[in-house]
Amino acid sequence: MKKHLSLLFVLFFICNFSLAQSDLSLKEAVLGQYAQFYPEHIFGFQWIDDEGSYAYLKKYQNLVVGNAEGDEEVILHIRDLNKSVDGRFTYFANLSWINKESFIVHQKQVIAKYNIKDKKGKKIKLPEQAENIKFDPHYKYVSYSIDNNLFYSSIDEFKGIPVTNLVDLNVVSGQEIARSEMGITEGVFWSPTSDKLAFYQKDETYVHDYPLLDIDKYPGSLNSIKYPMAGQKSERAKLGIYHLKLDTTFYVTAQHGQENYITNVSWTPDDQFLIFAEVARSQKHVWVHKYKYDGTFVKTLFEEQSDTWVEPERPAYFPSNESNDFVWVSERDGFDNLYAYSKEGKLQSKLTNNKFVLKDVVAAENGEVFFTATGKNPLNTMLYKVDGKGRQKLLTKEEGTHQAVVSPCNQYVFDQYSSIDIPNKAVIRSAKGKIIKELLVAQDKLASYGLSSADISHLVTSDDVKLYTRLIKPKDFDSSKKYPVLIYVYGGPHAQLVTNSWMAGASLWMHWLANQGYIVFTLDNRGSANRGVDFEHIIHRNLGELECKDQMKGVEYLKSLDFIDTNRIAIHGWSFGGYMTINMMLKAPESFNVGVAGGPVTDWKFYEVMYGERYMDTPQENKKGYEETSLLNRAADLEGDLLMIHGTSDPVVVMQHSLALIRKFVEHEIQVDFFPYPMHEHNVRGKDRYHLMEKVLNYIIDKNVR
Template sequence: MELYRRFILVLISIFLITNVDAQKELTLEEAVLGQYQQFYPDHIFGFNWIENQNKYAYLKQYQTLVVGMVEGEEKEVLHISEVNEALGVRFNYFAGIKWKDEHTFVLNLRNEVLTYNIDTKKGTKIELPENAERITFDHQYNNVAYTLDNNLFYSSVTKYEHIAVTKNDDSNIVSGQEIARSEMGITQGIFWSPTGEHLAFYQKDESNVSDYPLLNILETPGTLNSIKYPMTGQPSEKAKLGIYNLKNAKTNFISTEHGEENYLTNVSWTPDEQFIILAEVARSQKHIWVQKYNAEGDLVKTLFEEKKDTWVEPEKPAHFPSKKSNDFVWVSERDGFDNLYYYSIEGELKSQLTSNAFMLKDIVAAHHGEVFFTATGENPLNTLLYKVNTKGKQVLLTKELGTHSVDVNCTGEYIFDQFSAHDIPNKAVIRKSNGKLVKLMLEAENKLADYNLAKAEVKTIKSRDGVDLYTRTIKPRDFDSTKKYPVLIYVYGGPHAQLITNSWYDGASLWMHWLANQGYIVFTLDNRGSGNRGVEFEHIIHRNLGVIEHQDQLDGVEYLSSLGYADTSRIAVHGWSYGGFMTGTMMMKSPEVFKVGVAGGLVTDWKYYEAMYGERYMDTPEENKEGYEKTSLINQAENLKGDLLLIHGTSDPVVVMQHNLSLVKKFVDLGIQIDFFPYPMHEHNVRGKDRVHLMRKVLDYVIKNNQ
């Protein structure tokens, strides 16, 4: 019996060794380029509900159109080559597909706009000007608006007509583009009315905004590309909203009522097309007025106001639960979390529809007396789907925990739901509006199953003052708790961001797993100030960016120290943008703790950052002189002891090069040696094939210096 037992143990050992040997090792190149290509779990791509039908469509390998019935079969109906042959184009895939009706869809690739009927196999093609941007269709897909340089135009989608909405020769007057540098939920500058008879658009006057030079080295000699960049405390843009009537070709303008440098955000048309509702936000961002204008641009009424000592940040427009009523739902965090408030069109608060002590993320649909919205639920790592009716009855529709991306059909009867979680690579289903499963469309496999990777561990720890903070720890696959491992802390830490989620990879990048297998503990902590935790958690950073965040990161180090296997004498830190600012803060405020830092695209002094973001969190330099001085990395540079690599894209229009170069100059003045690496002609991040070079640069630096 003993001999048999030993024989079995030998067989088990051989099996385990063979199995380990069979595991593949992930290369850094695979980790960087393969995360969203080679290893990205199978997905349903290009899903669209077909209007007024229980039909849907999606793309198979981007080139084949599949149409299906909710409770029926699917059928491959068209290959992109058939569209190309019919219309004399060369589309490689169904670019930007949207359904005009059950039979006809619209495609848009660069400046070409196609319509195609799947029954007749015929369609139309128009070519917009080659440099047309911000191509935006009306809701019926009859017309398309677009910008050329600083002006706005539109055309029919079936017969090209280059119709000018604006004709400004002054390049400082910009129409149809996003304003306020895309802060406050602003993602577009063109707003078609429900019937397409009116076209609203942002217009900004940048005459008083300073020019900022970006160097173009691709010409000989090099040239300067100037952008408009309003820094904190300096003159900013002046915003208007134009309303163009397609029938009479006349435009009326809405201007700010309470300050010429105030912001106009969250534009929405009422269902009857008689009014526009928007929010005017004070430049201080502590006061908003929700306004009702008529279609001629006249102020009808201030519906309500909100104020806060920190900031008020409206990010979502009014939504209308019924197409037959102008009564609307507004999102506000006035009670500490984003909740839904139901208003009459006259500004009367009819009811508070939700009273959730968790964060709403987005409104995905509103019709037939119901509002569908995503929210975290009780665990802030999730993204779940809820609905609430105008009586305030709320229902959770996605019982599976994870990160859900959803699309509700036009009747509100069916929901396409695609989601992942810690143990779910991807799953796509169709469910009824009560949450009941109707059809399983896809259940993806783990494409990394054959690779030698360990799963991340997600936990909560307590800050020194008792606040729950989420952490993610990635260990080597051959982890041995009796050994000591060097640490890399990956940090962002800024507003709106959340690095740790209940999703596939847990929000991590695959290069973190690669580094872990080089013998590292890779650790991330979402500190206070980061997103999806509510006002108390997020607004504590006001006027003192980097202070409480740094404290929370030190509590993370204390946690690592308690584990026994983290070598806290060898801690490196890396981050980009706000994470670069945090990297610098941690290296200079706690030089005895952090040995190596790699900071990319970093803010070094908030006086150099844009007014819209910087003033929200820091007020102006004049109003908060102490806060600006205390948080400036330039003022802390003399404290640096460890090895620091600074990286910046030379064409960065977000965190301009002045940040990094000013800090480098300070180090030179102090006689302190640091390392600096520019990425020529890259903007705020390094993308494409050069990203492999970037991550090799970052991780080689960490490994070499964190001995």
């Protein structure tokens, strides 16, 4: 599933509101996750200059400015900004510092520029249809898209200048492509000098128009989206290079296949070249290309191949603004590591040689690269740095989940982190990792509810692979009693449910259910994230097979516990987890009494090209794999009670998945329950989320009896 979409449902964070020794209600647990019970955090932290000045938001409406080795103060309230620019900002939305005296904010289509020294500001308003707003590095210009075209304007005075003027709606410019896979999160890439901008353009002419029903119209109508299913025609990508002064665009296309992907775009520091990855549609081959600013091909710098898949997710990083030498992230040796290349593509050194997963590159400047990685414990997210000679240093000694922002010149690091025992802590560190200033220590605002802690452990498979687990007990747990179980599952790539973070990454509704007399259990099976190639790629061409075997290892463990009612085991998951829920009920019907599957994949041939073909190849290439992993072919094996839930406007896992499987159940005269969420997409959000979780958990409680 899409990384950002799958994680949206999988990871329910805990929030903060406190009542005196009272029970947590389900409504509080669901709707209060963020607004009430989330531990106090520092939001919007940014370094302002290379002298240690920083800023962040306090309660979203107060702007705080301080210094790493000095004091801090509130310098501006949102009402003062609104008064200056005649604005209606509700908070300091998308704030970015232009220099140490001025910043820019934008909320929807309104942009405001404010000078904190003279306390004056001004605003411009983009067209109401403007989307995908992106500023250049110097905050002179802003680019935006309207429908399928790309525009830009000065931020001092609005004047919409078209970059493209396309009539054919099948050709889209300036937006994300490849359905946001392979690290693609944006569609525009400004050059360092702001004189040029590169942008994605996709031709979806040959992609199937998939209908979604719009019931808000009278009468109802169909909205068509472009949805390339596995093995079908896909989009064709280009990279445009627009020169502002010349009002001219040069286009670059994939060299090795019309439907290949263009990813990981970056400009070199001298503003003269673009480096990007071309990924074969098969996703088994990647070419890293270098092009001149006028679209002239320079050379292919290097290639990588894999029998499973290659998945470049990060652009080239340039540790020095004075050189086009770069650092590339690759998992070619089994784990993501940093490789230093010359500007001509010659491998100079392997900067890191870690046997653990690199998660993100935080900064690359002044000859150093700062990055987060699991370290030896795959449940952690730790901060490291490495210099050009490969000298690596761990900067965060405290185990947990760290998020970092590195200051200019690499002098300081803002570090905000949590762990199973720490709700949240925010500090400023020196470049060597020493804490020099404490900004925040959050309290556990759920303490008065007396929730039980989540127990993290691990199981070992027959072939000696460690699988991490999380188990939540009722707060009044009695080992002499027998408890029913809910297994919460995701199980797919790019997600990790069990982490060393506050409440072990569990959702607050899980604690509510535990306090109704349940054991809530989660296991991260092989194929899930942050364990390296051997652990993650083993699922290739057979999604759901090994994953279910690992999950059944968890079931076996549960059945060995004296306090488990082995006749009352339920399972629930969403998206890939919905697929796993039904898959496990069909593979082991004797083990599961009830299941709730949300937004489930039911046959991988119905899923989209970019994700589906990476893990399964095409249906034409892997006929046996698609047949064996299809839930449609095993519908007759269902025995327990099953509730399927689907958003009627889901553009990720389209409704065809659920309807096709329900038809199979009808053919086999098997009764199941189905609940559609009208006009909701892949996740049910807003106030309706409470309705969703009430439906899910009531179904489990009511049906999980024998």
